[in-house]
Amino acid sequence: MSDDAAADRVAAAFADGPAFVPYLAVGDPDYESSLAYVEALAEGGADVIELGLPFSEPIAEGPTIQNAVVRALEAGMTPTRFFEFVEEVDVDVPLVCMTYYNLIYQFGSEPGPRPFVEKAAEVGLSGFVVPDLPAEEAGPLRAACDEFGLHLISIVAPTTDEARLEKLVGVSSGYLYVQARLGVTGASSSVSDQTGESLARLSGVALPKAVGFGISSGEQAATIVEAGADGIIVGSALVDIVADGHERGASTESVAERLETKARELKQGAVDGYGRRTPTPEGTSD
Amino acid sequence: MSSERERSDPTEGEQWVSAGDGKFGRYGGQYVPEALMPAIQELTDAYERYVLNNEDGFMDEFRRRIRDFGGRPTPLQRADRLSERYDTEVYLKREDLLHGGAHKLNNALGQVLLAKYMGKERIIAETGAGQHGTATAMAAAHLGMPCEVYMGERDINRQRPNVFRMKINGSEVTPVTTGRGTLKEAISETMRDWATNVEDTHYVIGSVVGPHPFPQMVRDFQAIISEEARRQVRETAGRLPDSVVACAGGGSNTMGSFHHFVDDESVDLLAVEAGGSSLAVDEDEGVAPNSASLSTGSEGVLHGARTKLLQDHDGQIVESHSVSSGLDYAGVGPELASLVDEDRVTPVNVDDDAAIEGFHRLSQEEGIIPALETAHAFGYLHEHHEGLGDVTVINVSGRGDKDLDTAIEETAKRDVANAPDMSMFDGGLR
Ligand SMILES: Cc1ncc(COP(=O)(O)O)c(C=O)c1O
Numbered sequence: 001m002s003d004d005a006a007a008d009r010v011a012a013a014f015a016d017g018p019a020f021v022p023y024l025a026v027g028d029p030d031y032e033s034s035l036a037y038v039e040a041l042a043e044g045g046a047d048v049i050e051l052g053l054p055f056s057e058p059i060a061e062g063p064t065i066q067n068a069v070v071r072a073l074e075a076g077m078t079p080t081r082f083f084e085f086v087e088e089v090d091v092d093v094p095l096v097c098m099t100y101y102n103l104i105y106q107f108g109s110e111p112g113p114r115p116f117v118e119k120a121a122e123v124g125l126s127g128f129v130v131p132d133l134p135a136e137e138a139g140p141l142r143a144a145c146d147e148f149g150l151h152l153i154s155i156v157a158p159t160t161d162e163a164r165l166e167k168l169v170g171v172s173s174g175y176l177y178v179q180a181r182l183g184v185t186g187a188s189s190s191v192s193d194q195t196g197e198s199l200a201r202l203s204g205v206a207l208p209k210a211v212g213f214g215i216s217s218g219e220q221a222a223t224i225v226e227a228g229a230d231g232i233i234v235g236s237a238l239v240d241i242v243a244d245g246h247e248r249g250a251s252t253e254s255v256a257e258r259l260e261t262k263a264r265e266l267k268q269g270a271v272d273g274y275g276r277r278t279p280t281p282e283g284t285s286d
Numbered sequence: 287m288s289s290e291r292e293r294s295d296p297t298e299g300e301q302w303v304s305a306g307d308g309k310f311g312r313y314g315g316q317y318v319p320e321a322l323m324p325a326i327q328e329l330t331d332a333y334e335r336y337v338l339n340n341e342d343g344f345m346d347e348f349r350r351r352i353r354d355f356g357g358r359p360t361p362l363q364r365a366d367r368l369s370e371r372y373d374t375e376v377y378l379k380r381e382d383l384l385h386g387g388a389h390k391l392n393n394a395l396g397q398v399l400l401a402k403y404m405g406k407e408r409i410i411a412e413t414g415a416g417q418h419g420t421a422t423a424m425a426a427a428h429l430g431m432p433c434e435v436y437m438g439e440r441d442i443n444r445q446r447p448n449v450f451r452m453k454i455n456g457s458e459v460t461p462v463t464t465g466r467g468t469l470k471e472a473i474s475e476t477m478r479d480w481a482t483n484v485e486d487t488h489y490v491i492g493s494v495v496g497p498h499p500f501p502q503m504v505r506d507f508q509a510i511i512s513e514e515a516r517r518q519v520r521e522t523a524g525r526l527p528d529s530v531v532a533c534a535g536g537g538s539n540t541m542g543s544f545h546h547f548v549d550d551e552s553v554d555l556l557a558v559e560a561g562g563s564s565l566a567v568d569e570d571e572g573v574a575p576n577s578a579s580l581s582t583g584s585e586g587v588l589h590g591a592r593t594k595l596l597q598d599h600d601g602q603i604v605e606s607h608s609v610s611s612g613l614d615y616a617g618v619g620p621e622l623a624s625l626v627d628e629d630r631v632t633p634v635n636v637d638d639d640a641a642i643e644g645f646h647r648l649s650q651e652e653g654i655i656p657a658l659e660t661a662h663a664f665g666y667l668h669e670h671h672e673g674l675g676d677v678t679v680i681n682v683s684g685r686g687d688k689d690l691d692t693a694i695e696e697t698a699k700r701d702v703a704n705a706p707d708m709s710m711f712d713g714g715l716r
Contacts, residue, residue: 056572056602057470057588059477060319066464078600101317102587106601111585132317132587157321159484164323182321183482 009094010048010126010151010174014208018270019047019175019231020221021210022238022263023098025068026051026085027077029246033255034072035089037242040256042091044263048175049091050129050233053082053099060131062186064236067243079107079116086123094126096153096174101133104141117144127151127174135167142171153177156202156209158194165201175208177233180215180224187216187236191223199228216240218269225273232270238262303338305330308498311627313620316497318477318590325484326497332404333499337396337506344403348396348507355428356385356395358510362518362679367651372671375523378654379515379681381539386421388657388684389511389539394421394490396507398429401488408483409433411490412476414441414469414535415612415659416448417684418492423457433457436476438467441611447688466605469535469615473589493536494619497590501619508542515679516546528675529554532683533662534580534633535612537619539683548630554675557622558666560608561635569598577606579618580626580633588616594623609638609696610658610689640665642696645686646704657684658692691715 013019022041027034041049054069054077061069086095097120101113108115120128127150133141138152145152151174158181160168169176178199181192195211202209211224212233221232241262245255308314308330316326336344352358360383365376381389398409409426411433413419419435426433435452439461442449452459465471473496480489494501494508512530519527532543534557547553562576574596576582583594588603596604596616608614625631636644644664649655656664660683667680686693694711 056465057474059474059589060481062478070464073602080600100587102595102597102601102603105587106597106599131319132590134316134318134320134323136316136323155320157319157323159321159324161324164320168320179321182484184478 013047013094014175014230018225018229018274019208019210020045020263020267020270021048021050021231021233022046022266023050023052023233023235024238024242025054025065025072026082027054027072027075028068028239028242029071030075031077031081031085033252035085036252036256037259038089039091040260041238041263042093044260045267046093046263047231048094048096050096050098050235051082051086053079053097053103055100055103058100060184062184062236064187064239064243065185068239071246079103083119083123086125095124096127096129096151097125098129101130104128104130113141114144114147117141117148117150121148121150125150127153129153129155129177131155135164135171138171155179156198158182158198169205169207172207175210175231176202176205178202178209178211178229180211180213183213185213185236187240188214189216191215191220195224196227218265218272221266221269222273222276225270226276232266234266303334305334305338305499305502308502310501310621310624312585313591313593313623314498314501315592316590317587317592318497319481321481322484328404330499332400333503336400336403337503342403344399348399351399352392352395352510356391357383359514360384362515362522364522365652368667371651372667374671374674375677376667377519377523377527377677377679379511379543379679381511382654382656382660382682382685386417386424387687388417388421389508389542389681390418390421390492390684391425392510392542393492393504393507393538394418395425397488397490398422398425398431401490402429402431404488406488407486409490410436410476410479410487412436412469412472412492414438414472414492414614415610415657416441416445416452416688417612417657419457419459420448420451422490423452423455426457427455434460434479436460436462436472436479438462438469438472440467441469441472444611444692445688446691468606468611470603470606477589493538494541494621495536495589495591495593495617501591501621504538505541505545505621508538509545511539511542511681512544512546515543519677519679523677525677526550526553527677527679528552529556530679530681531556531558531663531666531674532681533558533613533659534618534622535577535615535659536617537622539681541619541622543681544631548625555625555631556666557631557633558662559633559635560610560613560641560662561637562607563638565635567596567604569604572598572602573605573607574616575607576635577608577613577615578635579616580622581635583618591620593617593620609641609692610662612657612659613662634666634670636662636665636669638696639700639702640669642693642700642702643704644668645693646702646706650704654682655686656682657686658689660684
């Protein structure tokens with residue numbers, strides 16, 4: 001597969017209908033189970049999968065994903081194992097690496113992001129989400145992504161104003177990760193009303209907008225897509241299923257099955273939300 | 287948006303001082319979630335206006351309060367018995383006499399006051415030894431702001447007196463149970479709170495670490511130490527010192543003690559890190575039995591800045607160790623890292639044993655019970671006084687009341703030649 005093809009696959013995932021973008025921490029609770037879980041998400045209808053490479057200081061994560069990171073690290077997950085995982089996992093959707101900058105920076109024999117990006121391209125990853133890398137510091141990673149044809153997906157926060165949005169869009173490609181509410185990751189029972197506002201602010205941006213932070217049900221997915229999202233990102237609600245299975249000593253198969261069922265619910269919700277959209281006549285705004 | 291403010295251009299003849307780009311050589315920067323960036327920009331703006339340009343008389347008010355409420359200037363005291371013992375003039379910069387018992391108030395008062403000028407409604411902070419938490423709790427009470435302090439569970443157990451002090455001053459103390467329950471985890475947790483409540487909350491970071499403008503701004507608040515010490519040593523000793531020695535955790539008392547001496551090339555600047563029990567790092571276990579990130583760490587990105595860190599070859603941050611919780615941190619301020627690379631600051635370290643000896647020595651010979659953090663600087667003085675020249679200034683970063691329990695326990699664990707018989711305290715103080 002050529003590098004450009006890797007990037008095009010992300011565009012294709014958003015091309016017809018809303019994209020369902022699940023997240024799991026790779027290696028949680030162990031390497032083998034994690035392979036089965038990611039494959040189950042693909043079976044359940046994932047359009048892009050965000051694979052978390054665990055970092056010891058996950059400052060943007062809430063307790064659910066923090067605990068997943070601890071389990072994965074204790075089970076021996078490393079950047080090298082992560083790349084092996086990407087090569088081995090049997091799915092046919094684009095894969096994006098979600099991790100913190102220090103791991104990207106330290107990889108390989110020279111400091112800087114280039115060796116990590118080169119390796120990512122080699123194993124077939126399509127891009128990166130790096131929660132502790134604002135546009136101000138993204139230059140070197142953006143350059144390496146350009147060199148190897150990978151995407152750098154930026155997070156847009158509810159606090160992001162016009163000027164920052166422009167800066168951020170300038171270094172982004174693939175899609176925008178729209179943070180539905182302030183705070184850290186974690187499932188919640190209600191959808192933030194900040195989402196509609198955020199999507200309205202982004203209406204002039206050409207990149208697809210995937211909304212994440214707090215989505216845990218098909219109904220929430222529907223609401224968000226109906227409000228105009230091009231995709232939904234779901235992490236903690238899925239990690240909760242992994243954690244629950246791990247605590248109960250459930251079999252990998254049964255956990256994988258639950259993940260697949262949840263994935264179907266979320267994907268279906270997104271599709272339903274798309275169907276509920278009222279077509280707005282061209283040119284009307286405000 | 288609340289960050290939109292009108293900034294009047296500097297009037298003619300006046301020079302507008304800018305905060306710069308927050309880079310110290312290859313270190314520094316702003317590696318934080320996007321949600322925090324607008325707040326960090328707003329803070330940078332406020333730092334420029336109020337701290338660097340004294341808008342609305344901010345710095346005048348800070349100086350008045352740090353004098354009247356804080357007790358500045360602190361003395362520069364000649365240590366007669368240490369001077370005799372080491373055959374060199376030893377001067378002590380007595381930050382232990384500052385209100386709260388440590389240099390931490392300089393920064394905490396500065397930042398809480400700044401938060402007030404910025405119209406923030408809530409203060410959060412993290413703390414290791416509890417000194418920064420205590421200083422922030424005091425400053426918040428003094429200025430009438432609600433305050434929540436995150437503290438690792440392990441540190442809560444090591445530093446109970448400070449936990450009480452924070453609560454008595456009206457702050458909430460929230461235990462952090464992740465990881466080893468020390469400063470590193472507390473900082474991560476405070477950043478999570480900030481990312482959730484960024485619109486009305488100011489994070490009073492406790493040292494010269496974190497994203498720009500914190501390292502520079504905290505240094506500016508702490509630089510009052512060297513501003514005074516430089517003037518005082520010239521008055522008392524009639525000359526500049528040959529060396530300035532300070533302990534380094536994150537590096538705020540170090541940078542504060544060094545700042546006004548950095549251009550004095552004849553003055554050696556020594557940052558004393560915690561050597562713990564050994565300088566080795568066990569990568570497989572993910573622990574370093576020390577917190578000597580300047581001496582043994584490597585470049586990386588943690589808690590908002592590029593700096594020197596204790597990490598494994600993959601870039602996972604390893605757990606640090608020190609007998610003193612205020613030094614127990616895997617990172618260090620980016621400016622200090624840069625000054626080390628430029629050979630302007632010399633990183634040195636002493637181990638837990640030498641620190642405990644230093645603790646007892648200063649207590650017995652000078653009647654000053656130092657914080658275990660500070661005791662590292664005296665451990666260094668004892669082992670290396672020959673290399674320090676004729677006049678040395680040592681920063682007494684804090685007093686040791688908070689450490690009495692730990693000192694009893696740690697003294698009992700080892701063979702400390704200069705320790706008094708403490709067996710009557712075998713059950714601790716409680
Ligand atoms: C008395 C004292 N000295 C030193 C330190 C270390 O911090 P820094 O290196 O920022 O001065 C602390 C931290 O809590 C402290 O309480």
